[in-house]
Amino acid sequence: MRVAENLNAALHGLMEHDPTVHLLGEDVADPYGGAFKITRGLSTRFPERVLTTPISENAITGVAAGLALAGDGAVVEMMFGDFAALAFDQLVNFAAKSVSMYGSRVPMRMVLRCPVGGGRGYGPTHSQSLQKHFVGVPGLALYETSPFRDNAEVFAEMLQRAEPCVLFEDKVLYTRAMYEVEPPFALRAQGAVAEVSLPGERPDCVVVAGGGVAHRVLAAMRTLLVEEDVLCTLLVPSRLYPVELELPEVDRVFVVEEGTAGGTWGAEVAHVLHTRHWSRLSGPVTLIHSADSVIPTAAHLERDVLVGAEAVHRTILETLRA
Template sequence: MTRRERVAENLNRALHTLLDNDPSAYVIGEDISDPYGGAFKVTKGLSDRHPGRVLSSPISEGGIAGAGAGLALAGSRPVVEMMFSDFAALAFDQLLNFASKSVSMYGRTVPMSMVVRCPTGGNRGYGPTHSQSIQKHFIGIPGLNLYEASPFHDNVDVFTAMLGHEQPCVLFEDKVLYTRTMHTDGVVDALFRYELIGDDNPTARVFPVDSGDPDWIVIAPGGLTERVTGAMRSLLLDEELTCELLVPSRLYPFDVQPLLPLLSRTRRICVVEDGAAGGTWGEMLAQQLHEHLWGRLSRPVLLLSAEASIIPTAAHLEREVILQEMTIHRVIAEASQ
């Protein structure tokens, strides 16, 4: 039996595919060259195969993003890596004031095909400055697309979609997710199946085997897949509550319209995200859902986020801040009463 591909391996294959097929592609970041191959080994083997286009950079996130944006402006298609997404704050000026604006500020549309990879999230004991989920700080920037990796979306297709926009994109990659296996052939486990909905930037739908309309539909980015699916399993077995999960590939811009027929099958919706509340993707999505579905819902959209706190290093304290499977189960069970 062939071992299933892990998410980090799938990302590595996607980068190999890009560099093999596109001579204008570059990969730039700190410590990404072999033999190290990056902090999470996602870039392993790339520099040996493409030594002139896989470049280990100085420790300067602003410089990395600026170099990538300059290459994109000149017609290349770079992928740049922030070693931890927390450090993308140092690249924010390049993304806000250069890359995203260069698409349209010269009086004509200028292709800016670039991807900024951001290993993100906690649950690994890395502490306050290496564990954050900072997606919300990039929401709403015109010309900047946000994606999140998931175990349902093959990253070969995701990179094709991102670079096809000809606009800068940020790809958030949950660090725990790196070690998890990709799901294939529509099977999650004995209880759940999945399907991809939509041709461009598809959304994964995870649903119980042999079930009708769900009691709840949960919408969550890819990094929360394991925790939400675990909560769905215990809610089904312990509470007899059926839930479905929708996992989008692109977080922003996000159009809820194609999902309305699915969402109209339930009277309760929960949006789950890893960052702290306040100006978030989840709040933006909840606003869209209320606008379209308010008359059908039995209660306001339930929004679950991390605690408003720094993220501790100690595992037992970290678990109290970052959203966990048992919390998702408890809150949905209580909201069902």
Template sequence: MRVAENLNAALHRALAEDPDLHLLGEDVLDPYGGAFKITRGLSDRFPERVLSTPISENAITGVAAGLALAGDSAIVEIMFGDFAALAFDQLVNFAAKSVSMYGSRVPMRLVVRCPVGGGRGYGPTHSQSLQKHFVGVPGLALYEVSPFHDNADVLAEMFAREEPCVLFEDKVLYTRPMYEVAEPFRLDVHTPGVARVFLDERPDCVVVAGGGVSHRVMAAMRSLLLEEEIVCTLLVPSRLYPVGIELPPGTRRVFVVEEGTAGGTWGAEVAHEIHRRHFADLDGPVTLIHSADSVIPTAPHLEAAVLVGADDVHRVIRETLRG
């Protein structure tokens, strides 16, 4: 099963289990089934609760937040995560605040799905990873799809929080198989919600990364092992924020990889938490690895030069550990 199929199955299950759940978005109805086919089959099966909307991310999110405020549950599909900026007001000034601003806690079961990331030649306004712009908002939790977490469990966890959540979904990741790890590495669950890809229990470094860049990190881990004899462990959290990373015992060096640009990032928040709790145990500060400080070009060779890749991860880890 590929990631897109797993996510589609999770949406089918969620709608089947919750008769008060609605899904809203642009072009989500069959036979189209959404721009990336994640909603395929849903409108045929649940015609009264899967609603195709006009092109207004602000309005879609506002309606969904109203449904959540009234006691129902709602999922919003933003066709391209870049346009979540148009829903920022509804998320930050209405949905997230509604959890606590009325004098007692109000459950807000709202999930906003955002396909993000480059690698498909969609250009500057359809390829961004905007996770950092939503970090730190009270009452707003952030998640990222990975090939190591069953999306049915992830959706269930988000709704159980009873607060608005944003789910970031890397577009290239949609085509990847679930739970695939290249030898000689192994996969397990390090802590609840955090997958671990590892070789042994005493690595030279730990890499923390969202699911969207996990394959690039694993490629770098393999080349570092074969070419430099550097052993890495990868931690992939399902929930980005609030941060919940527990380092393996004996960790001495930590890297955080994300596709977004530097400056006020999720990676910086991870580094802050690790420094606050583990700084005395580390051999150096957490190192952040980002894409270039640039818009994302459409031309494949220029896009590849801007986005963080396996070669960048390899180079930074090698230079930091061997420097």
């Protein structure tokens, strides 16, 4: 099963089992089923609770917050995650704050789904990974779709939190198969933090990465192992923020993400790991991310900006051999 189908199945299951859940977004209704077809079939099965909306990201995020206030659950699809900037006020100043600013906890069951990432030539305003802009908002949890965790579990967990959540879905994952890892590496854990490693071997380093770049990291892990005899273990947390990670016994850690330089999610991960594990690390956590740039449209220019397997390989090797 591909990631897109897994997401679609998760939404079907969620709406089937929880009759309060509404889904809103632009062009989400059948036969179109959303720009990336993640909502396919939902409006046919649940016509009362699936609302195809005007191009109004601010308002539909507010509508989700209103449904949540009234006790319903709500899932909002941003057609492109870039457009979540238009929903920032409703999400940050209202939905997330409402959890605690009224003095007692107000449950807010809502999820903003954000297709993110480049590699498709959509250009500067349809290719970003905006995760970093949402890090550190009280009452707002961040998740990223991974090929190593069933999205039904992810949605159940997000709604269970009863606070607004953003789910970042890297668009390049949609056509990827779930749970697929090529030997000799093996997927060892599938829970909140998936682990991909070489069974029985002690790694030279750990690479922490969001689900969207997992395959790029795995490609680098393969060349590092085959060409350089460097062994990495990959950790893919389902929840990006708040950060919760248990490290295997290693003294070198890398964080890989597609977001551009400056104020990154990786910097937050590094801060958490430094605070907990400074004494056993032989150097600071190394951040690997895209360049400090807009994301160009032309394929060769886009490749130069976005983080890729080669950059991951090169940075890990240079850091370990320095």
